[in-house]
Each structure stands twice: as C-alpha cells, then as structure tokens.
Amino acid sequence: MKLLKKINNNFALALDSRGEQIIVEGKGIGFQKMPMELNDLSLITRTYYDTKEQDVSLINTVSEDILNVSVDICQYAEMKIGDKLNPNLRFILADHLDFAIERMQKNLQIKMPIYYDIRLLYPKEMEIAEYAVWQIKRQMGIELPDTELTGIALNIINSELVTETVSESKDELIEKVAEFIEQSFSIRIDRKAFSFSRFVSHMEYLLRRAKEGQTVSDENMQLYKTVKSEIPEINRCVNGIAVLLKEQGYPLNEEEKLYLMLHVNRLCDREGL
Secondary structure: OEEEEEEEOOEEEEEOOOOOEEEEEOOOHHHOOOOEEOOOHHHOOEEEOOOOHHHHHHHOOOOHHHHHHHHHHHHHHHHHHOOOOOOOHHHHHHHHHHHHHHHHHOOOOOOOOOHHHHHHHOHHHHHHHHHHHHHHHHHHOOOOOHHHHHHHHHHHHHHHOOOOOOOHHHHHHHHHHHHHHHHHHOOOOOOOOHHHHHHHHHHHHHHHHHHHOOOOOHHHHHHHHHHHHHOHHHHHHHHHHHHHHHHOOOOOOHHHHHHHHHHHHHHHHHOOO
8 A cells, every 4th residue: 555645644645556546544545754654554444435626625624533433324325224324424424524523613503494304204214313413422532412313314315325416407506506605705615625515515415404494493493583683794604605506496495494504604713704
C-alpha cells in the first residue's frame, strides 16, 4: 500500500495493491512522511473505498468518534438489511449525526409527522435507527431524543435507493436555489465541497416532501416562529426560495421552511458567512 497524502493525524489518502485510491484510518498514520510505501498494514484499522473529494473535507469537519460510530452503524445496517448500501452512507450519516448532536445541544428538535409511517413501512430501518441512537449513547455518552430516529432511518432508506437519480429539472432547480443563496448573501458556494453535496441531498428530500403536501405539527410551528425571529436574514432568503419553488410546483409549508432555514443557515456557516 502506498500512502499518498495526509488528511489529518489519523487519516490519509492511499493507493491499494490494485492502484485504487482509498482513504485509510490508523492511529497516528498522518505522521508518516508521504508519499511512502507502507509495509506494516497492521497500522491501518479501517479502509474506505468508493470515496469522493468531499469526503476528505468531512473527515476534517466531524469528530473521529462520530465517524467511527457511523461506520459501526453502517456495518450493522448492511447485516440487518442483507445487502450492500450506498458506500457514501458512512460519511452522509456521520454528517447527519454531527448536525443532530448540534441541534440537540441548541435544543432545536424537529418533530417529523412521518414517524409512524416510517415505523410501519420501514421497520428494519427504524430498528437500525434505534440501534444508532443506542450506539451513540454507548460510545459517546450522548443521548439523542427519539425525534432523531426518523431522520436517521431516512438516511438508511435513501442509501438503499442507490439507483434512483434526480431528474435534470430538479438538478437545475437546486442550482437556481444555490444561486439565489449566493446572491442573497454575496457569497460563493463551493460546488465540490461536502457541505454543498449535503445541501443537495436535503433539497432532494425537501422537494419530494413538498410534492406530497404533508401537514405541519404544532411543535414545529412554534419552533418555526422562534427560528425565523432569531435568524431574520436567513428567513428572508428562505421566503424568496419558497417563491421560486412554488413557481416550479413545489409549495412549501412552514415546517418545510423551517427545515430549509436550518440547512441554508448551516450551508452559509460553512461558507464563512
């Protein structure tokens, strides 16, 4: 194995014996002088195949504890479902868990009305979500609320739909939303960054949900009022995006605006606004 480039102290880019680029994990592996041939493979604790450029930035963003628990959850999910999942799930889920913990610490809990639908239609995925919450408590000492179960389960469900592609019209619409955000805040969004890849995933889910016309829970309605008063500039931006989406046949209710506000705010945070 050839180590190519340090990502951080415990992660590096490497080439395996077949010449395929991978990410490797090992305690202190980043202290090695690179590039170099690594003969002692016992130094490697995990290897990550089918990685993207955005995954490197994510590794430097979330804690190793979160990434490790995410990998454990993904391994359990594949065993439980009996099939391979989207290889990017480990990074997508790590990012989701990182944001879930951040929301919990800020006391921002989103009630998802589809909880009972997901539990009924996807019992295996909901069981995996419960396992995930248990593992986070066991490994990190953090107890996520039950309101996070649906979001975790949705990540598992989406990872099973690896052959599903977003239509070109939706791609174009999401790009228009990104351009609207850039104009609103005079920023430039890096389309290659993991933060944008994550935002696209959230937009895909939002567009599917908007088409279904789901109802708003009382708890989220109250949270919506609170959040829009705390970040008025994000609220104004989201109201503009809502007009754009409505013109394209995707009307947003207050709950969906809340969801969008949280993720626009997070995207802007990562872009240094």
